[in-house]
Amino acid sequence: MSDSSTRHELSKRYDPSGIESRIxxxxxxxxxxxxxxxxxQDPYVIAIPPPNxxxxxxxxxxxxxxxxxxxxxxxxxxxxxxxxxxGTDHAGIATQNVVERELAGEGLSRDxxxxxxxxxxxxxWVDQYxxxxxxxLKTMGCSCDWDRTRFTLDEGLSRAVxxxxxxxxxxxxxYRGNYIINWCPRCQTAxxxxxxxxxxVEGKLYHIRYPLTDEPEAWITVATTRPETMLGDTAxxxxxxxxxxxxxxxxxxxxxxAGRRLRIxxxxxxxxxxxxxxxxxxxxxxxxxxxxxRRHGLDEISVxxxxxxxxxxxxxxxxxxxxxxxxxRVVEDLKSLGLxxxxxxxxxxxxxxxxxxxxxxPRLSLQWFVRMAxxxxxxxxxxxxxxxxxxxxRFGNTYEHWMTNVRDWxxxxxxxWGHRIPVxxxxxxxxxxxxxxxPAECRACGRAVEQDPDVLDTWFSSWLWPFSTLGWPDxxxxxxxxxxxxxxxxxxxILFFWVARMVMAxxxxxxxxxxxxxxxxxxxxxARGRRMSKSLGNGIDPxxxxxxxxxxxxxxxxxxxxxxxxxxxxxxxxxxxxxRVGRNFTNKMWNAVRFTLxxxxxxxxxxxxxxxxxxxxxxWILSRFATAAASVTDALERFRLHDAAETAYQFVWSEFxxxxxxxxxxxxxxESGEESRLSAATSLAYVVDGWLRLLxxxxxxxxxxxxxxxxxxxxxxxxxxxxxPEPPASLHDAEAEQALDxxxxxxxxxxxxxxxxxxxxxxxxxxxxxxxxxxxxxxLETEEAGALRLAGLAALAATDAIPQGEPGAHxxxxxxxxIFLPLRDVVDLERERARLAxxxxxxxxxxxxxxxxxxxxxxxxxxPDAVVERERDKRRSLEERYARLREKRAAFAEAD
RNA sequence: GGGGCCUUAGCUCAGCUGGCUAGAGCGCUACGUUGACAUCGUAGAGGUCACUGGUUCGAGUCCAGUAGGCCCCACCA
Numbered sequence: 001m002s003d004s005s006t007r008h009e010l011s012k013r014y015d016p017s018g019i020e021s022r023i024x025x026x027x028x029x030x031x032x033x034x035x036x037x038x039x040x041q042d043p044y045v046i047a048i049p050p051p052n053x054x055x056x057x058x059x060x061x062x063x064x065x066x067x068x069x070x071x072x073x074x075x076x077x078x079x080x081x082x083x084x085x086x087g088t089d090h091a092g093i094a095t096q097n098v099v100e101r102e103l104a105g106e107g108l109s110r111d112x113x114x115x116x117x118x119x120x121x122x123x124x125w126v127d128q129y130x131x132x133x134x135x136x137l138k139t140m141g142c143s144c145d146w147d148r149t150r151f152t153l154d155e156g157l158s159r160a161v162x163x164x165x166x167x168x169x170x171x172x173x174x175y176r177g178n179y180i181i182n183w184c185p186r187c188q189t190a191x192x193x194x195x196x197x198x199x200x201v202e203g204k205l206y207h208i209r210y211p212l213t214d215e216p217e218a219w220i221t222v223a224t225t226r227p228e229t230m231l232g233d234t235a236x237x238x239x240x241x242x243x244x245x246x247x248x249x250x251x252x253x254x255x256x257x258a259g260r261r262l263r264i265x266x267x268x269x270x271x272x273x274x275x276x277x278x279x280x281x282x283x284x285x286x287x288x289x290x291x292x293x294r295r296h297g298l299d300e301i302s303v304x305x306x307x308x309x310x311x312x313x314x315x316x317x318x319x320x321x322x323x324x325x326x327x328x329r330v331v332e333d334l335k336s337l338g339l340x341x342x343x344x345x346x347x348x349x350x351x352x353x354x355x356x357x358x359x360x361x362p363r364l365s366l367q368w369f370v371r372m373a374x375x376x377x378x379x380x381x382x383x384x385x386x387x388x389x390x391x392x393x394r395f396g397n398t399y400e401h402w403m404t405n406v407r408d409w410x411x412x413x414x415x416x417w418g419h420r421i422p423v424x425x426x427x428x429x430x431x432x433x434x435x436x437x438x439p440a441e442c443r444a445c446g447r448a449v450e451q452d453p454d455v456l457d458t459w460f461s462s463w464l465w466p467f468s469t470l471g472w473p474d475x476x477x478x479x480x481x482x483x484x485x486x487x488x489x490x491x492x493x494i495l496f497f498w499v500a501r502m503v504m505a506x507x508x509x510x511x512x513x514x515x516x517x518x519x520x521x522x523x524x525x526x527a528r529g530r531r532m533s534k535s536l537g538n539g540i541d542p543x544x545x546x547x548x549x550x551x552x553x554x555x556x557x558x559x560x561x562x563x564x565x566x567x568x569x570x571x572x573x574x575x576x577x578x579x580r581v582g583r584n585f586t587n588k589m590w591n592a593v594r595f596t597l598x599x600x601x602x603x604x605x606x607x608x609x610x611x612x613x614x615x616x617x618x619x620w621i622l623s624r625f626a627t628a629a630a631s632v633t634d635a636l637e638r639f640r641l642h643d644a645a646e647t648a649y650q651f652v653w654s655e656f657x658x659x660x661x662x663x664x665x666x667x668x669x670x671e672s673g674e675e676s677r678l679s680a681a682t683s684l685a686y687v688v689d690g691w692l693r694l695l696x697x698x699x700x701x702x703x704x705x706x707x708x709x710x711x712x713x714x715x716x717x718x719x720x721x722x723x724x725p726e727p728p729a730s731l732h733d734a735e736a737e738q739a740l741d742x743x744x745x746x747x748x749x750x751x752x753x754x755x756x757x758x759x760x761x762x763x764x765x766x767x768x769x770x771x772x773x774x775x776x777x778x779x780l781e782t783e784e785a786g787a788l789r790l791a792g793l794a795a796l797a798a799t800d801a802i803p804q805g806e807p808g809a810h811x812x813x814x815x816x817x818x819i820f821l822p823l824r825d826v827v828d829l830e831r832e833r834a835r836l837a838x839x840x841x842x843x844x845x846x847x848x849x850x851x852x853x854x855x856x857x858x859x860x861x862x863x864p865d866a867v868v869e870r871e872r873d874k875r876r877s878l879e880e881r882y883a884r885l886r887e888k889r890a891a892f893a894e895a896d
Numbered sequence: 897g898g899g900g901c902c903u904u905a906g907c908u909c910a911g912c913u914g915g916c917u918a919g920a921g922c923g924c925u926a927c928g929u930u931g932a933c934a935u936c937g938u939a940g941a942g943g944u945c946a947c948u949g950g951u952u953c954g955a956g957u958c959c960a961g962u963a964g965g966c967c968c969c970a971c972c973a
Contacts, residue, residue: 760945
């Protein structure tokens, strides 16, 4: 690679376009993200939550994948074999819906094509668009091991799915049966419990009279929210202890409209306090009624087709009506029969399909299920024993609750797109064959067999993701090396769908947790606090953000806004505003490095300069850098990415740029001699290299680009593999920090006074310092020139005592050092006296507080010594400043 | 019905194990084109940390309750 690509003058503004794609290409060309199993000594592994193949990148992806990339890059720089497995999910219903919609545009349905052609069509779609999101992840800078990209429906993963199905079946953990499941009448498939989203709906509660068979003038009243299901009633139930109603148990009622006789039965399920205490029992259309029905051996009459229309088991008048129309008709008919007692408003939760939001229909049907309790037990144990950790911790409660109340998982879907259920039925003898490979014939009778037409829930493949992607069920080197993975980062809403199930599968099939730490990030919201969504049209397109401000700016903004466990808000109507912080920061970094480049010593950037040869300011920035680096490292290790971003930002901007660069400018130009220049140049080089590394996980492009320009570096060098900055503890320098703190305080005080008295910024003024503390003395000894420049001073003089009563502005520092600006032309005596009075008053308040505390015996006795000592220091400092300021004021009074 | 979270500056939010004068960014005010950066610099205004009580030498931080907002789970029709 030649130098020509990057070795040019840096532009005045940072322009990420061009740079980012060039850098990414360079990484890919050297195959930098790939890790070979046989060379991985210390693996750190993340399996990406595979986005749906139908997906286009949204901010939720942006956030989650930034988080993962930060973690991966951090660990890679620390020297670990960081491997990030990418891939996509075939997303059964979602993808099938997309292609069906496409077909609908051509006036076709999937039935027009037939199963085979339809599936082929979906594959075609996947081939064409399925890698869109993968490409978009690259634009964001994600450092996935692209060689390992997997798809939940590829050959290897399909084999894993069949293997798992067969094993669970043989273990008795998969069964088939007729149960009430959640049915989406639009998608026309079964759903898992988790796939039905409960939402409150304003409904009605209908009170309906069922006449007693042997006493036609008398009736009982049942209450229902779904009158149309009465067509499938097969009993009426009361609570066995219900004093009001229990003598009716055993009698019969005439079911209106359907003309069927129903027995009144007693069942504990019924709440005797609710409404009249009678419940109509519809075993085929309600999960509770189903249970009652099984307990009492009731008929299960399903009165609906899969599409939600009434079927032939209902009276002719209702056949073919949609469930809504049927409800209306039933209510009207009951009204005209005088059997509708009343209708009340009723708020209740109704399940909705998580893919198309259609109201779910509880429906009796023959499906395949996984018995979950035996799988949940070890998964729960792992959490309780602390082997599985959640960040933030509170999600552990949610996990525990779900695990302890887990219900069997309906895994069959009446779709065409997905893993075909590996079960074959003999048409002759009814034999059921569950097999890894398609059987040629029935093992019982030798006749032809036919495969179950259904496919598996898409999560039935994703729950195997952490090991199926590594080659399982084969015992591969990848599997040995990279399983278990380390961290999982995802959105809390798929805790049950995916995270919990992966834990179960990992423990069941690999005998080990799939990961040890689960990081659950917040939700991205719009300016009004609403969740960003396609339907609301309030999303922000990450690609547009990258285009406008660069991936680094976006990543920084996202990480910076996403404190652990909190949602983040981004203004979708003001992109510029939303990403300003990150964008401005990239520009700041760019210019900071651009400025330093000509001055950097071409020493070994990675070796901290020897302290003995350094000047105070250099020792100070090295000390600050050591603190920042330790704190960023700690934050990243604890998944507190936000803190890491914040710390690095403050260090670079507020300490490095605002103070260090400003202070050393003159020295870098050689104004203080060669030795001084060298001290600054070597320190600068070490610190710049260091903070570029600290920021690389969050902002990989700009840091990589800038690092290439450092002396002795070329395009062939990269920050990818570290080393991660681990400055020696010896860089911590209390003396330098103390001195520079005082220097900064002095500068701030002078600036403040200048501003208050409206001194022309261009005007150089003098300052007199008296009673300088050792720290300030030390600072001025070496940094006088810097202080003069930053405070806009012409000269700085030290004396033993400030001239008494002379017109000018006064201040006293925390250390007790005094400052005097002899500004006889601008300082108004009256005003200065008033200003001092205000200062004195403020000090008095603080002093009172400190004294009160220290006078309190319980405080001095019970608080830790260190706290008490600090308080004493504070009082001492306050007393000193107080005394000095009062002197000033007194002097003014005399002078007047 | 159960569980969890939130309420801190005009706005968006930090503040982890309780301890110096509660922070950041944006916005606002005043001033500034001193050769890194106007995507900038300097200074400043702005907070009874929702409310009430408790624990403690000490509470934004811990506990209880109140009010408001949000989320998850749940088979009372």
